[in-house]
Amino acid sequence: MDDRALRAGHYLNQFFAGIGGEERAGTPPRITDGPAGPGRAIQGLLGPGGVVVSTLVCGDNYFNEQIDAAVEAVRGWLTAQRPDVVIAGPAFAAGRYGRACIEVCRVAADLGIPAVTGMHPENPGLLMYRQAYVVPTAANAAGMAPALTMMVRLARKLGGGHPAGPVDEDGYLPRGVRRPGMRARPGAQRAVDMLVAKLRGQPIRTELPVEGYEAVAPAPPVTDLARATIAVVTTGAIVPKGNPDHLKRCSETRWQRYQLEGRRRLTADEFECVHGGFYNVPASENPNVVLPLDALRDLETSGTFARLADFYCTTTGNDQRFADCVRNGKEIGELFWRERIDGVLLVAT
Amino acid sequence: MISALPPLAMQAGANRVVQGVKIEHVCGDPALPAEEDGAVRRRLVERGLRALTTAVDGPTLFDGAELR
Numbered sequence: 001m002d003d004r005a006l007r008a009g010h011y012l013n014q015f016f017a018g019i020g021g022e023e024r025a026g027t028p029p030r031i032t033d034g035p036a037g038p039g040r041a042i043q044g045l046l047g048p049g050g051v052v053v054s055t056l057v058c059g060d061n062y063f064n065e066q067i068d069a070a071v072e073a074v075r076g077w078l079t080a081q082r083p084d085v086v087i088a089g090p091a092f093a094a095g096r097y098g099r100a101c102i103e104v105c106r107v108a109a110d111l112g113i114p115a116v117t118g119m120h121p122e123n124p125g126l127l128m129y130r131q132a133y134v135v136p137t138a139a140n141a142a143g144m145a146p147a148l149t150m151m152v153r154l155a156r157k158l159g160g161g162h163p164a165g166p167v168d169e170d171g172y173l174p175r176g177v178r179r180p181g182m183r184a185r186p187g188a189q190r191a192v193d194m195l196v197a198k199l200r201g202q203p204i205r206t207e208l209p210v211e212g213y214e215a216v217a218p219a220p221p222v223t224d225l226a227r228a229t230i231a232v233v234t235t236g237a238i239v240p241k242g243n244p245d246h247l248k249r250c251s252e253t254r255w256q257r258y259q260l261e262g263r264r265r266l267t268a269d270e271f272e273c274v275h276g277g278f279y280n281v282p283a284s285e286n287p288n289v290v291l292p293l294d295a296l297r298d299l300e301t302s303g304t305f306a307r308l309a310d311f312y313c314t315t316t317g318n319d320q321r322f323a324d325c326v327r328n329g330k331e332i333g334e335l336f337w338r339e340r341i342d343g344v345l346l347v348a349t
Numbered sequence: 350m351i352s353a354l355p356p357l358a359m360q361a362g363a364n365r366v367v368q369g370v371k372i373e374h375v376c377g378d379p380a381l382p383a384e385e386d387g388a389v390r391r392r393l394v395e396r397g398l399r400a401l402t403t404a405v406d407g408p409t410l411f412d413g414a415e416l417r
Binding site: 288 | 362363369373375376386390391402404405407
């Protein structure tokens, strides 16, 4: 073997490793030397320039039900083997396998080892870790050959220490990452060309795809408002005067919580608006026009609802990354869940 | 959600949306006398609370008709 041959580690589930189907899905992690199952085809695609040095196999149920133990097994395997690159799956549309492959990629990234997996774009595993390099595949193993070809091509590149090219060149699913780069022609020319092509009915390709929003199922209604605890949230950057936590005027990644206990309204002496995306003087002069504490207290006192949470949450809804928004929403939602909040009023500026 | 831009909020998937006043002052109108400004705010919050008690199938605008 060439000293410089690429050393690849491969992750497989029990099915593709040939151990068994659902009845063996509880198989704990086990390591074998060299390739197994589709790893043999990976070995063939790598040719003399690379070698599948080790394969980690784990049952899909084991991985998903004992996630901490499985992740530790992956970490131990990668720490011991130190491959140049990790290839996981492909998992096609299999959800548990997809989750496992994504977690393998996440652990590898933690250890500084590049990793590639493959799965169908609707595999729910994708939602667990967006930063993984995922080659889109067919829904089932009929698409094995093209999937492996693309995965190995990308694995060779990343494993060789080269950064991945743009999504459409290197054939992986968008990771929500944008990098600065040079184009041969200025943006104005490209934009006009795009417009002309569009007017002619020709196909165009945007340089700035808008991320699709996730459809969120409506929460069930609050059944008894008079007994409900209500919380208030705003993207309007209402903060204590002086902005003690340095909430940013734009591009904020975090959120903050502040006390409402003992207050009947927000005063300009104690609170201000630091949002940089609109004229914020009215909201600084009377913060209640963004965070309607006075009205909420009136309705609490009159018994329309039982209790207002004694804190509010805020961020700056201005030029935020989609991924940060999703994370903030999750974190705030989890906080409210713990605090047994029944309903939330979100004021979006 | 109380938003000055309900079409955007609904496009993004917000399920219960109340039309606010303006981006700069979603819950009120500083141009009005304090009492009227407070009444506007209270009406919007009431509408938001009413929205929370209403079952919806998807993005829905609460325009106040349900309070009349």
